[in-house]
Amino acid sequence: xxxxxxxxxxxxxxxxxxxxxxxxxxxxxxxxxxxxxxxxxxxxxxxxxxxxxxxxxxxxxxxxxxxxxxxxxxxxxxxxxxxxxxxxxxxxxxxxxxxxxxxxxxxxxxxxxxxxxxxxxxxxxxxxxxxxxxxxxxxxxxxxxxxxxxxxxxxxxxxxxxxxxxxxxxxxxxxxxxxxxxxxxxxxxxxxxxxxxxxxxxxxxxxxxxxxxxxxxxxxxxxxxxxxxxxxxxxxxxxxxxxxxxxxxxxxxxxxxxxxxxxxxxxxxxxxxxxxxxxxxxxxxxxxxxxxxxxxxxxxxxxxxxxxxxxxxxxxxxxxxxxxxxxxxxxxxxxxxxxxxxxxxxxxxxxxxxxxxxxxxxxxxxxxxxxxxxxxxxxxxxxxxxxxxxxxxxxxxxxxxxxxxxxxxxxxxxxxxxxxxxxxxxxxxxxxx
Ligand SMILES: Cc1cc2nc3c(=O)[nH]c(=O)nc-3n(C[C@H](O)[C@H](O)[C@H](O)COP(=O)(O)OP(=O)(O)OC[C@H]3O[C@@H](n4cnc5c(N)ncnc54)[C@H](O)[C@@H]3O)c2cc1C
Ligand SMILES: *[C@@H]1O[C@H](CO)[C@@H](O)[C@H](O)[C@H]1NC(C)=O
Numbered sequence: 001x002x003x004x005x006x007x008x009x010x011x012x013x014x015x016x017x018x019x020x021x022x023x024x025x026x027x028x029x030x031x032x033x034x035x036x037x038x039x040x041x042x043x044x045x046x047x048x049x050x051x052x053x054x055x056x057x058x059x060x061x062x063x064x065x066x067x068x069x070x071x072x073x074x075x076x077x078x079x080x081x082x083x084x085x086x087x088x089x090x091x092x093x094x095x096x097x098x099x100x101x102x103x104x105x106x107x108x109x110x111x112x113x114x115x116x117x118x119x120x121x122x123x124x125x126x127x128x129x130x131x132x133x134x135x136x137x138x139x140x141x142x143x144x145x146x147x148x149x150x151x152x153x154x155x156x157x158x159x160x161x162x163x164x165x166x167x168x169x170x171x172x173x174x175x176x177x178x179x180x181x182x183x184x185x186x187x188x189x190x191x192x193x194x195x196x197x198x199x200x201x202x203x204x205x206x207x208x209x210x211x212x213x214x215x216x217x218x219x220x221x222x223x224x225x226x227x228x229x230x231x232x233x234x235x236x237x238x239x240x241x242x243x244x245x246x247x248x249x250x251x252x253x254x255x256x257x258x259x260x261x262x263x264x265x266x267x268x269x270x271x272x273x274x275x276x277x278x279x280x281x282x283x284x285x286x287x288x289x290x291x292x293x294x295x296x297x298x299x300x301x302x303x304x305x306x307x308x309x310x311x312x313x314x315x316x317x318x319x320x321x322x323x324x325x326x327x328x329x330x331x332x333x334x335x336x337x338x339x340x341x342x343x344x345x346x347x348x349x350x351x352x353x354x355x356x357x358x359x360x361x362x363x364x365x366x367x368x369x370x371x372x373x374x375x376x377x378x379x380x381x382x383x384x385x386x387x388x389x390x391x392x393x394x395x396x397x398x399x400x401x402x403x404x405x406x407x408x409x410x411x412x413x414x415x416x417x418x419x420x421x422x423x424x425x426x427x428x429x430x431x432x433x
Contacts, residue, residue: 002026002341002342004027004029005028006029006031006154006155006156006157007023007028007029007031007340008031008032008033008127008140008142008153008155008157008158009023009030009031009032009033009120009158009161010032010033010142010159010160010162010283011034011041011160011161011162012034012036012039012040012041012121012123012161013039013040013041013042013043013161014041014042014043014108014317014325014326014329015316015329015333016032016159016316017039017108017112018082018316018329018330018334019161019333019336019337020032020115020120021111021115021117022333022334022336022337023333023337023340024117024120026337026338026340026343028337028341030120031120031122031153031155032117032120032121032122033121033122033126033127033142033144034121034122034123034124034125035064035124035127036064036124037123038123039112039117040104040108041064041065041163042065042066042163043065043067043101043104043105044064044065044105045065045067045071045105046064046067047069047190048063049063049188050062050187053182053183053184053185053188054168054170054183054273055168055187055188056170063188064163064166065165065166066165066166066186066277067101068189068190068191068212069190069191070100070215071100072098072100072101073098073099073101073104074098074211075325075406076097076098076402076406077097077098078097078398078399078402079325079326079402080107080324081324081326082111082327082330083330083331083334085111085114122144122146124147125146126144126145126146127142127144128144128145128150128283129142129143129144129285130142130143130158130160130284130285131284131285132286132309133154138312139154139155139156140155140156140157141154141155142154142155142158156312157312157314157340158312158313158314159315159316159336160281160284160313160315160316161316161317162281162283163317164279164317164318164320165277166277167277167278167279167280168185168186168187168273168275168277168278169278170185170273171275173249173251173252173271174250174251175251175252175253175254178252178254179253179254179256179258179271180254180256181256181268182198182269182270182271183272183273184270184272184273185272186204186208186209186273186274186275187277189208189272192219192220194270195216195219195220195272197219197220197221198220198221199221199222199266199267199268199269199270200216200220200222200223200224200268200269200270200272201224201225201249201258201266201268201270201271202223202225202226202271202272202274203226203249203272203273203274203275204226204227204273204274204276205228205229206274206276209227209274209275212272212274213225213243213272214240216272217240217242217243218240220242222242222243222244222266223240223242224243224244224245224246224258224266224268225237225243225245225246226246226247226248226260227245227246227248228247228248233245233262234247234260234263246260246262246264247261247262249261252271255267256268256269258271278292278295279292279295279297279318279374280292286309286313289306289308290309290313294369295370295371295374296370296371296373297373297374298356298360298373299353299357300318300356301346301353301355301356302335302355302382302385302386303315303318303319303332303374303382304316304318304332304335305339305352307352308349308353310339310346311336311340311346312340314336314339316332316333316336317329317332318374319332319375320374320375320376321375321376321377322376322378322382322383323403323407324383324403327383327395328376328382328386331383331386331390331392332386334386334390334392335386335389335390338390344389344390360373378403378407380394380400380403383395
């Protein structure tokens with residue numbers, strides 16, 4: 001019989017919950033550390049914003065969630081569930097295809113209750129340190145703080161599930177040190193009011209760089225989107241009379257002007273950075289064995305195991321651009337738990353390190369920038385591989401079809417409907433079938 005391990009899970013968001021369930025199923029002894037007073041991570045809306053709207057001040061008090069008040073999921077609900085625990089249409093909730101964030105939180109609480117996970121969580125307990133006891137001892141120390149009281153405990157294994165949508169990543173803007181206007185990163189965006197009557201430039205290409213400007217445009221004087229995609233031409237958007245699309249910003253000036261590479265130049269009041277986030281693990285002390293370099297967390301075998309410390313240190317929830325995301329995280333958790341139990345033993349340290357290096361070389365050959373190391377490009381290859389490792393079938397036909405029709409829709413840009421940005425990209429129930 002496999003030994004029962006004492007495992008620390010850090011974080012009680014989707015990754016920590018999926019991990020706790022998978023470890024519990026393998027009969028391990030699990031402690032989940034959660035610094036907040038409730039589970040759900042990103043999905044716990046917090047109206048507070050940080051004192052530094054760009055997140056540069058290292059002494060600021062950190063607010064974990066980047067949710068804004070109006071946020072609905074950007075994946076249809078069929079793609080929001082766990083492997084064997086679908087995000088069904090709730091009787092009491094709304095039946096929109098793209099539910100509001102409150103419903104996701106409710107779903108996660110229900111999940112945690114149904115699998116007896118709540119009692120495993122130590123709330124309001126922040127992990128400040130994770131390190132090996134010493135080089136000869138395979139165990140790990142987890143140092144934590146609760147109510148200003150520090151304590152530490154020894155574990156056989158640690159799974160890091162702290163999320164990666166909290167620390168702002170900012171674009172390089174020539175001249176920004178002299179630019180006199182206001183700035184904010186989307187991490188600190190909650191409601192449109194601060195943008196009332198402002199001329200706003202929104203930088204970014206991700207989902208928040210599409211969603212937030214539309215909301216802002218209802219109150220702002222003008223909204224100018226700036227994208228770094230190479231094929232963008234200056235154009236007026238037909239989703240309101242005050243929105244324009246621009247190319248990348250060339251530079252900004254001390255007189256308040258923002259000049260785009262398309263040659264246009266405007267005097268703006270506010271720059272909103274929807275430029276994504278950086279991985280950040282201040283709690284980890286691994287003597288550089290796992291490091292973050294230009295948003296590559298590495299080396300990590302299959303985005304989970306640092307070869308030198310595997311399998312007792314692992315990361316769940318690192319990859320992004322995955323649809324379905326929750327299912328991918330759930331499969332990571334299941335595989336990690338099987339590896340810890342010896343049901344799915346890893347190849348040798350040398351082999352798994354070679355595998356990571358092969359992946360890095362592949363990226364180099366393809367010219368994929370380092371900071372895209374953990375992007376899954378919405379492919380099924382990785383989750384399907386994980387599923388095969390734990391004896392499950394990969395994503396089913398229905399999931400593939402839903403994803404396909406969803407992305408076709410996004411690509412068609414049909415979500416700009418009647419000059420209105422529809423919540424949830426305007427997808428109707430029947431369009432996903
Ligand atoms: C604006 C926004 C919109 C999104 N929309 C979608 C969507 O529509 N669909 C989708 O599938 N995904 C979406 N995502 C991705 C989302 O992050 C994932 O759905 C999911 O929340 C990731 O879960 P996680 O557990 O990895 O991280 P998180 O949800 O961030 O959870 C991490 C947890 O770890 C805790 N923690 C961190 N550090 C410590 C510490 N030192 N000690 C103790 N506890 C700690 C935190 O308090 C938190 O509870 C969105 C993300 C953002 C930012
Ligand atoms: C992982 O932890 C178990 C239990 O403490 C231990 O027996 C094993 O040697 C550890 N493995 C490594 C590679 O450190």
